Amino acid sequence: MSEFPRRTVDRHYADGAWTADTIAGLVARQDRDRVAFVAPEGTFTWGEYDDLSSRLARSYADSGLAPGDRLAVLLTGGALTHIAYLAAQKAGLVTVGIGPRAGDAEVTHLLRATGAAGLATRDVHRGRSGAAIARQCGARRHVLLDLDALPPDGLEQPRGLGPDDLFFLNSTSGTTGVPKCVRQTMNNRKFFGPLAHAAGRFGPDEVFASMLPAPYGFGLWSAHVVPAMYGYPTVLTAEFDAAETLRLIEEHRVTVLCAVTAQFIMLLNAPEFAAADLSSLRVLFTGGERVPLSRAAEFEERTGCAVLQFYGSNEAGPISVTTVDDPRERRLGTAGRPIPAMNVRLVGEHGQVAARGPGCTPGYLDDAAANAALFRPDGWLVTGDLAGLDDDGYLSVTGRVADFIIRGGHNVSALVVEEAVGSHPSVAQVAVVAAPDPVLGERACAYVVTRAPLTLDELREHLDAAGVSKQNWPEHLVPLDRLPVGTGGKVDKASLRADAARRFTGTEELLPR
Incomplete structure (x- = not known):
């Protein structure tokens, strides 16, 4: 059953934004002998991917799972992850995607919130027994995922999940509290395909690598x-490692790399970067958090590829996109032009981004309060981001409603401070959060990974020379060997805020240097 009203479905089909294709159908029509995945478990053709997912679908059915059930999947990256997701679609199951580094409390919450019929894992997940995790987290059943123990024949299912059915529940990254479950349909996610294809000017022989x-x-x-839509082979890793990613790009002649901002910065910072042959790269799709202009420019200069981004969210889908045809200052200095079909508008006094289009989720699962905050009464989805549009129609994100430092009653954008701090040549990566202050309420605290030692006074001299307004200077500087990363691959600002609260109120147990 469609997750959207009939009139919404009809409209998006009529304008070509949605199609009747399922992911299973897309996989089945690819050349069975061409490579689909290069993964830690081995190399899999499209035919093997199709067959293994059908056999796993039968295994799901044999274990007592029925169409309409929700199956939570807890895996590190690799081909098995996608086989498990596709098998669920063929068996009529809704996948509950759980981040590989989710702790027991998060897993327990997601199992309960989704009513999952079981938890699927490998025999061992990140050093722990999968069955033990299932017991500890209260799963109704544990489903062991083992490609060597699948039944010989696949499930004969006349119709699995359709393109407008609920097919996936993915959680918010969990950095701001208890994760919420975002409902997804295949057409929500397929909407990215033609947009990415046009933005990157894809050819027939692209090689993808997704590090997320x-x-x-x-x-x-x-x-x-997207690889299933166009038949592109995709290179995968179990978990992100900068040196291994560089090796894989070189070995497999990757042309399209997908990595969140923190990951591509880690690639730049890796000692192996200088010697790696990255000449095959044409496009880096990045984002998920602020893309620092100076580091994006450095990546382009050192690789020759174009750094692109979709600006959007798990809930909204793609809102704007930069393309290889955009002038470099627009490509790196803005979030691109809004996607016409997303009907983007800026609402409210400060320009909050809102959208209503074919990439938007139908909403959170069983969470009326969260949905009331996500959607305005008129049906527009509001993102929580603040932005502006220039005269040429390029959108620039200026901050988040909740990502401000309130210093003596004045709102200071963490995004603006990060951009300023990131311009110092010694700063490799930065995240800015509010630190408590007994007089002013809050002060800006910059956590930095540096290429060379840097003091707060040296940073202030640089910002003064660059003409940065003093209100946008950080008042604390904390050097770290690396910034903490949350389950979604983004910088974990929640842990930084907690550290700042402890650090500047005299509490012990600080983040390690």
């Missing part, structure tokens, strides 16, 4: 959906 956790929006479209 598969359950989240970026990982889902870049590894599970």
